[in-house]
Amino acid sequence: MPYVIAPGPLRGRRPSYAGRWQAARLSPLALTVVIAAFAFSTPREIALSRLLPVAPALAAAMWPVIPTLLLGAGCLLIMISLSFFYADLGTQYTSAAIVLVTLAAAYASHVRRQREEVLFHIRLVADAAQKVLLRPVPCRIEGVEIESLYLAAQEQARIGGDFYEAADTPYGIRLLIGDVRGKGLSAVGAASAVISCFREAAYDEPDVTGIIHRLETSICRYSAAFPGQDLPERFATAIIAEIPPTGHLMRLLNCGHPPPLLVRDREVHVLEPSQPSPPLNLAPLIGDHYVIDTAAFSPGDQLLLYTDGVTETRDRAGEFFPLTDWLRRQEPMRPRELLDRLHRDLVRYSGGRLSDDVAALALRSSEDAAEQTADGGRGL
Incomplete structure (x- = not known):
């Protein structure tokens, strides 16, 4: 849940x-x-x-x-x-x-x-709107444990511009996390348009690039409904991750989003994109050249996807939350426990006052995934 x-x-x-x-x-x-x-x-x-x-x-x-x-x-x-x-x-x-x-x-x-x-x-x-926008992600998909976290910055907020989704598709596990620029109903509407499109495209498109093109089209259409605003002021950063049914790897398409963190053998690896890809709704201005990177994702590995609300959380001295260093100090644990600890430490670090919405997805490839693959299943 x-x-x-x-x-x-x-x-x-x-x-x-x-x-x-x-x-x-x-x-x-x-x-x-x-x-x-x-x-x-x-x-x-x-x-x-x-x-x-x-x-x-x-x-x-x-x-x-x-x-x-x-x-x-x-x-x-x-x-x-x-x-x-x-x-x-x-x-x-x-x-x-x-x-x-x-x-x-x-x-x-x-x-x-x-x-x-x-x-x-x-x-x-x-x-009810939040349950539609941020519905429960599967806790486990074919040997991969998945958990999610969402923290609203505003005291009375229920939903915001941060979004995530996970889907078990014929092409493997596909994940989306992103952040719409700005706040308020316009940001929620843009996030809803992107998520709704992803939930369809993730099952239809055989290639990750096809998904991102459809997301780009969706947010552009949504943006066209508000012609009074400047186009460069309406965009969303996002990451699409794909874990194929076979093989210990994953594909990442990073559209201007903070890089994921991969934990392997107690070491933290920052998965920076090899080349930048344009954020959603900016392709008409800077081009639609998308780059897909691959990385190993072996049994026991843990992946953390997050929005910039995590790394931009400040303490009373104005220092940003050191997410990479924080993750290095954590003992191996299940995704739910990791997000619980991240939630607790973010609140403590900020003094209980978050300045931005926070969303995160934590994944762990289980040790029995290799056995599933060896048996011909869809394990990783």
Whole structure:
């Protein structure tokens, strides 16, 4: 299953404030008790009872309508009780203020609850959209373990411009990871267009170059729907990786994306492209010359594909996250464990504040893949 991080339940991305929030919800009641206690125990001249309308006003920000009204009624009873002990408190004026503030607070609470309900339904729609855009990748395809990670930079974000996909095709395992320039709905739309096209082309095209041409066509068509924007400002970096059914190798087509990292025998190899290929949607400007590189992918090897949100994560001193050095320090582990640790260390390194979306795919060729190949299967 993919490791998708989103708000609220965006697990571990930021410190949990659930306990603090529960304590804050009791603050209107605590404020009422404190004001009442000081009002009964201090001289009449201080008249702290005039602060009682503050409690229902505060409750409107976090309580439902009925509890807000009940708190206002409690404050009114406290004010009436004080009038029996102290004369000339201006009870009628303070009581009128409590009533008016409570009614206004109840209305504000009602409006807030309506907006929260609308926001809740919007989030449900966003969750459904995310499941379509970043659907679960297979955990294992013919001897290759695959896991995914997605972290949204924005506090309330569900989806962004980073994307990934994995497919078990007649031509082998085909993987896609990329990053659309920019943020917002336009970036999400471009990412959706690229992923949708890849999900079809990965099964139809016998060659990786054919896939990238179809992706280029798809994003160009999407881009044409927004003629008011400059063409060079709309592009996506991407990597297509292919692991054939037989043979311990993989093919990589890198279109301006950060290079993958291959771990073999505790050594990290940066798989830089031999020649640069144009990012998606820039081929009409700089040409459509695509270069496919090959690399060995033997049993026990591990591959990490990622977006620039990983390497551009900064600490408080402004230093970038040292992904290659970090990977060298890791013990051999399964892809899920590797991404869990990467997630944890990115959050810790950035102080809980990611500046960009993060997506990653981790693969490991299992030791039994060689046995599958020897038996005539599709193992690597």
